[in-house]
Amino acid sequence: RVMDESRKVATTALFQCARELGLDMKRMEEPVHLHFMGASTRKDGPSAGGAIGLALASLLCGKPLRRDVAMTGEIDTHGRITAVGGIDLKLETAFEAGCKTMIIPAENLKGEEGVERLPDSLKQELQILSFGQWDAPHEPFDYNHHVLQIVAVENLVQAARVAFVEEQELGSLELLFQEHARKVAPLLRDRGLDSVFVVLLKDLEEMDPHCLEPTFWEGCQGCVLLVVPSRDQNALQKLEPLATHVALREFDPSSRSLTETVEELLAQTPRNGKRPARVSISAPFFFLQRDGIRPTAMAAQNGFVDRRLFSNNYTVQKVKIKACKAVLNQAYSRISSLEEQELEECPFLARLEGIWVVDLSFIPEKYRLDIPRAEMILAKCLRAWLDVLEGQKGGPQPVTARS
Numbered sequence: 001r002v003m004d005e006s007r008k009v010a011t012t013a014l015f016q017c018a019r020e021l022g023l024d025m026k027r028m029e030e031p032v033h034l035h036f037m038g039a040s041t042r043k044d045g046p047s048a049g050g051a052i053g054l055a056l057a058s059l060l061c062g063k064p065l066r067r068d069v070a071m072t073g074e075i076d077t078h079g080r081i082t083a084v085g086g087i088d089l090k091l092e093t094a095f096e097a098g099c100k101t102m103i104i105p106a107e108n109l110k111g112e113e114g115v116e117r118l119p120d121s122l123k124q125e126l127q128i129l130s131f132g133q134w135d136a137p138h139e140p141f142d143y144n145h146h147v148l149q150i151v152a153v154e155n156l157v158q159a160a161r162v163a164f165v166e167e168q169e170l171g172s173l174e175l176l177f178q179e180h181a182r183k184v185a186p187l188l189r190d191r192g193l194d195s196v197f198v199v200l201l202k203d204l205e206e207m208d209p210h211c212l213e214p215t216f217w218e219g220c221q222g223c224v225l226l227v228v229p230s231r232d233q234n235a236l237q238k239l240e241p242l243a244t245h246v247a248l249r250e251f252d253p254s255s256r257s258l259t260e261t262v263e264e265l266l267a268q269t270p271r272n273g274k275r276p277a278r279v280s281i282s283a284p285f286f287f288l289q290r291d292g293i294r295p296t297a298m299a300a301q302n303g304f305v306d307r308r309l310f311s312n313n314y315t316v317q318k319v320k321i322k323a324c325k326a327v328l329n330q331a332y333s334r335i336s337s338l339e340e341q342e343l344e345e346c347p348f349l350a351r352l353e354g355i356w357v358v359d360l361s362f363i364p365e366k367y368r369l370d371i372p373r374a375e376m377i378l379a380k381c382l383r384a385w386l387d388v389l390e391g392q393k394g395g396p397q398p399v400t401a402r403s
Contacts, residue, residue, distance in 0.1 A: 006046050006075065007034060010053035013079040013156055014060065020157045023060040032059065047084040049075035050103070053156050054163055063164040068370035070094035071103040071159060079156040083107035088118060091126075095148050100141075100369035103159050106130060106152040115150060126150050131158045140361070141369055143319045149369060162366065170377060173362060174384040180347055181388035188337060188389065197333045198262060199312075200251070200283035202228045204235050223333060224265060226251035226258075258283070258291040278306040280336035282329050285314030288355055308336060311357045316350035317368075321358060323375040327382045328358065334389055348378065 018025060034052065050073035058065045072090045073081040083105050084090075094102045110116050115128055127141050127149045134151045141149055153159045223246040227235050239248055251261055258281070266279060281288075288309055312328040313320055335346065343349055343356065350359035358378065360368045368374040 002045055003036075003048060006049035007052055009077055010049055010056060010075050012077040013053050013075050014056055016077065017057075017079040017156050021057050021061055021160055022063075023057065024062070027060050032056065046074040047072050047086075047090070049073065050081045050105075050156065050159060053079070054103075054159050057156065057160055058164065061164075063160075063166065065163050066101070066165055066366065066370065066373075068098065068100040068373070069103065069163045070097065070099040070101070071163065073103070073105040073108075073153075073159075075156060081105045081153055081155055081159060083111070083113060085113050087113055087115060088122075091115075091118075091148060091150070099148065101149045101151060101162065101366070103151050103153055103162055106154045109152045128152075131162070134162065140317070141365060143317055165367070169364065170367070173377065173381050176347055176362065177381040177385040178388050180345070181385045184335070184338065184342065184346075185389055187342065188334060195278045195280060195336050196224060196266070197336055198224045198226060198265065198279065198281045199329050200226045200228070200258070200281070200287065201235075202284065202287075204238060223247070224249060226261065228253060253287070253291070258288075278308060278336060280308040280310060280332065282310040282312045282332045285311035285320075285352075285355060285357060289353070309355045311352075311355050314352070315358045315360050316352050317360055318352075319371055321371065321375050321378070323372070324358075324379050324382070327379050327386070330386060331382050332356075334386070348382065 014021070014023060014028070017023075018028075034055075036048075051071040053075045054065065054071055070090075070093075072084050072087070074084055075081055087104065087108050090104075091102055104115070108114050109128070109130065115123065115126070118126075125145065125147045127139075127146045129138060129149065129151050131151060131153045151162050153162065225239060225242070225246050225248050227239065227248065227250050229235075229250060229252055236248055236250060242248070249261075249265070251258075262279065262281065288311065310328075310332045312325045312332070313322055315321060331348075335343065338346075344351075347362045348358055348360075349356050350361075351357070360374050360378065362381075363374055363377050367377060
């Protein structure tokens with residue numbers, strides 16, 4: 001009964017906030033079925049009022065909700081979000097459900113039912129922000145210390161700002177990458193620099209199926225795949241169709257270091273002696289750390305004057321990303337001839353302990369807290385970036401390496 005009353009109040013609140021929320025008023029006349037999961041579980045109380053209003057607002061304005069957001073709070077007929085009880089249990093439930101952001105009433109910041117009454121040990125694991133703090137520049141979410149971001153709102157409009165996915169905002173990120181690609185394309189085309197690009201491949205399952213097509217590697221300069229023996233004993237054989245574009249070598253990290261293997265590779269790589277050359281290595285971040293390989297530790301030889309390390313699975317925010325390895329390897333192969341300052345201007349790169357890693361800060365924080373979503377955004381932006389470069393191919397021929 002109370003839940004049904006919350007639905008009615010939320011509907012009235014939507015009329016009050018329709019203009020600020022950008023609702024399609026014509027759709028307000030259409031019938032809507034509200035379904036609450038877990039039909040056998042009794043549900044009652046006003047705490048879901050704000051969430052009901054947010055769900056209806058999402059439907060009526062055509063903007064999807066972030067999948068990593070939870071909300072609690074009573075709603076009144078003017079769209080104000082007011083205090084609820086049991087905030088500690090609701091935070092725990094949100095965390096267990098895999099949420100990264102919890103929207104709560106501003107009234108629940110303090111008082112008997114406020115987050116200020118939570119144990120200090122728990123508060124240290126929470127990033128607690130008022131809406132004003134969230135909407136302004138603030139300390140980024142720390143993935144190593146925070147388990148949940150708390151945003152305290154006063155009304156439904158503020159909650160929508162936190163929870164809605166703005167497709168136009170995400171589309172602007174692709175434009176940012178395309179603009180950068182157009183800027184660096186002439187540099188990549190005109191730079192007289194040969195290079196060798198080494199990719200450490202630990203498991204074929206990590207590769208996008210598209211990467212097994214030879215055409216995927218056509219633009220990669222002097223690419224060498226180091227294949228780690230794994231459960232798939234026929235990995236090298238499966239990669240054989242790529243041999244027209246890349247060199248294939250088996251690499252067992254239990255018996256040889258990456259440094260030794262790369263040094264041997266460079267010694268076997270033919271050089272024309274006319275242009276300086278660079279070797280770039282793309283591998284998992286912690287593997288590069290454990291191996292101890294560093295650009296300065298590799299003696300210059302055979303005309304190779306520069307070494308670069310790229311991580312294809314780690315970010316400067318210190319979180320692992322696994323779904324973008326293939327497209328990152330492709331992107332790294334394109335930018336390996338850029339100078340240090342030019343790499344620093346890449347919207348997706350930063351340096352961590354001497355290794356170039358992904359920087360997710362180009363993605364607004366509310367989208368990058370959900371790492372799978374951030375990976376999807378990164379991959380989409382990188383493909384848009386690569387599409388621009390593919391349309392402006394040219395430049396020096398790659399160095400070939402004997403397998």
